[in-house]
Amino acid sequence: MPSFNVRFLRRFSAAAVALAALSPLPLAAQGTATVVTSFPKELTDAYKKAFEAKHPGTRVEILSKNTTAGIAFVRELSPGNRPDVFWASAPDAFEVLAKDGLLTKYDGANKAVPAKIGAYPINDPEGFFYGQALAGYGLMWNTRYLKANKLPDPKQWADLAKPVYFGHVATSSPSRSGTTHLTVETILQGEGWGKGWSQLLQIAGNSAAITERSFGVPDGVSSGQYGIGLVIDFFGLAAKNSGFPVEFVYPEVTAIVPANIGLVTGAKNSDAGKRFIAYTLSDEGQELLLSPKISRLPVLPAVYAKAAKNYPNPFSGSIRAKVNFDSNLSEERYYLVVSLFDQMITFRHKELQAATKAIHEAAARLAAKPHPQAAKLLAEARDLAFTPAVDETRAKDKGFLAVFRATKKTADVTKQLSALEERWSADAKRNYLRAAELANQAGQLAR
């Protein structure tokens, strides 16, 4: 019996190897556009079907990968074997690919697309990638959750810092999700460095979780895990259109930025790739974005004429985007913001939550029974808990920022960076613990 097994195995593996040799190279098929994307299936399926109907000779092969895996995939394949198109939300992913020479410039823009949305260029000024849809950032909440916990609907970012929302908010981290980074940067640009960080720290202190995947936030709000989430608009709109008890609102401090599509250098079939990109930018391709389960904002202003009545339109002023997003500033301090957020918030979330809770409690007591000395202690606690470890002057210091942007990671650079991280992390922990202590003392005094 066992000998049968061994023989069978041997024959089976021989057959498998033969099979592998016979099966055609998957990317080699003539007239196939291969698209690497991080977008959900509803969206990619709609584009695949519509494109193939319009171009009978060309097939679309969708490779769904998260952004990190997508970049690694393109980067590690040898020229000639790479996919044709890269299509994703996170602008930083495209910056990285362009910097590595993995995106090809060509004249593929749709001329009817305006040059800018607000102050933000829709297409890459250098021509490496094109804006394919627009995205704004806002608040999504679960109506059942808010009702069950008797919470008011939030309107602005600042609302989320209020004590009533303690433990009901969720957000992702900018190091994990390009969209969260844009939200954070929008708040920092809209409110200014110091006030912006203070607001972010208070919102994070109120958060039940800092999720690892950006998708974790809308997912958690849809399922009722969290009450309110900071999300990109189509997450909220599409969930609502799919029947979930959720609402979405754009706060005043929001920015509208494009999600992009670009042609990969060293692709198998660049012509098919170009045809696909052209389709996604055409009137027809843009109209697909309006379907309820996709709910994204087209880059072609004319297409909004075909949208449902309450469909948000960034070109008509129905979304009041107060912030003129400065992408140079954002890029310049990207690593500082990301690293600071993780060290002060993501990795010290437990301590930040505890400090925030103590501060809320003391504030409630003080409101009932004023006590000057306690008020002073509480103010001190707030200061400790909600002040960023890097002040505005330092954040503007080019020499300081250069440390983070060093592409060559020598041992010295790592040492410098980790020393900074260590200080932020240790200071944050100490400050949060001390803030909780002071707030508790204030609460005792006002008892």
Next chain:
Amino acid sequence: MTSRRHHPNAQLGSVVLALGAGFFLLLLLVVPALSVIHAAFADGAGGFTLGHFGAFFGLSLMRESFFNSLAVALLSVLFASLIAVPLAYLTARFAFRGALLIQTLGVLPLIMPPFVGAVAMQLIFGKNGSVNLLLSEHLGFTIPFMEGLGGVVFVESLHYFPFILLNLTAALANIDSAMEESAQNLGASGLSLFRRVVFPLALPGYVAGASLVFVKVFDDLGTPLVLNVTNMLAPQAYLRITSVGLEDPLGYVISVLMILFSVLAMWLASLALRGRDYATTQRGGAAAARRPLRWWQAMLAYGWVALVLLLTLSPHIGLALLSIAKVWSFSALPDAYTLEHYATMFGDGQGMIWNTLLYCGLAASIDVVLGTVIAWLILRSKLPMMKSLDFIATASLAIPGLVLAIGYLRTFRDVEVGGVALAGSWLLIMFAYSVRRLPYALRACVAALQQVHISLEEAALNLGATRARAMQRIVVPLMAGGILAGFVTSFITAAVELSATLLLTTSQGQAPMSYGIYLYMQSIAGRGPGAALGILALVVVALGTFFANRVVRSLQHVHRELP
């Protein structure tokens, strides 16, 4: 022992086997992993440096992460043992109805892709999951099952206890029943029989399982991430490696340290077994040792089994509900039910099922063959350095799937086999599975071989059998239970491997089910089709496990009847 000298070819054969196994590990594990992890030692200018390690030890967050990981891994081993040991003992030693069912159901937690399992667990045990919603509605309080490090221990114990269950059950079945009977004749019974005789004899199986749980939990990424716990080593490494556009050597430093620590843990586990003899010359007949339970014992046993099964199956129940739910949001149960998710999923699912069976079947077969070979080399050959094969294989537990996958693309990008580019073929996916799941099969095979007495092999050799024939007719059949445990663990855990799959899949036609589940689970319009595909994966893998069990049982049966 003299028999060895009569077979000069034997040593040569061992050398060939050792070289083969070593080559496999070198080509598919060491080289690809090093091509990525060398960043831990690379100075930006191209030189070699240990400076990044110095930076690592300067970070208090890292020290904290290390101790958190250690504590979580140890506690998970403790709780997983509390679940698995009674289950294994009950089903292997007592007249207990549905023992096979329990052993099959007990494997189910492993079939859950970690992120799907945690999603389903959140629906049931989360802050606003079914249990807590019901608790707060009726009793006015909630229990934080899924919060912080405690939550990680909770999920990990429930997820990985089958490692102990599988290996321990196989070991228990291998114990010579005469040992237990003599102990019983001498008056031992109940707990003391278990403590003094049965458990010590089954120790290799337990240590194999427990050390796997320890290393697996220590290196596990999925669970802490889904629970948003970042102050542990594996998430710290992952977060640094996957930051977009930022080469961070510290991420690889953590990977290297995790590899060293995993190997250290395995070495300690092997020390615990050193110098003792677990082999018996007879095989335990299942029928001989099964004892009836007294009524109160039966009550206790069935109660315990029901509780454990309910807990371990809760993610599956959650997933099943999700797969037929229209909208499920902030309520104990979904609002309305539908079957349309299954219709959606069946359209794409068929190719994926076949791919999963093909890749995982081949990968698990490679694993048990290699596992048997390496186990035999370690325990039976006199070649030096064989232990290092074990350690290298084990190190793959600590290498993140993403790192191995990047290494594969980097190493094999210009390699062609028969005119087909290896980087675009499904063979890489299959090899990634087999390398990543090899430690499971290896532990099971080593434990199984430790229980086979060498005199059986020597008897065959003395009777004139060649070494290969002795292996084929004596050793492998006697190890069958352990090999099966290894095959099953490798197969089902490979079926839910995600990180490497996501990177190595180069066309939709190659995609296995785990890719499909990921894809559908990312959908805003609800995770129904993903859940439906998850349920299908469960059924497919459970059936596979069940039939593999049946086949081996019938093989053992045939073997026992041979004269």
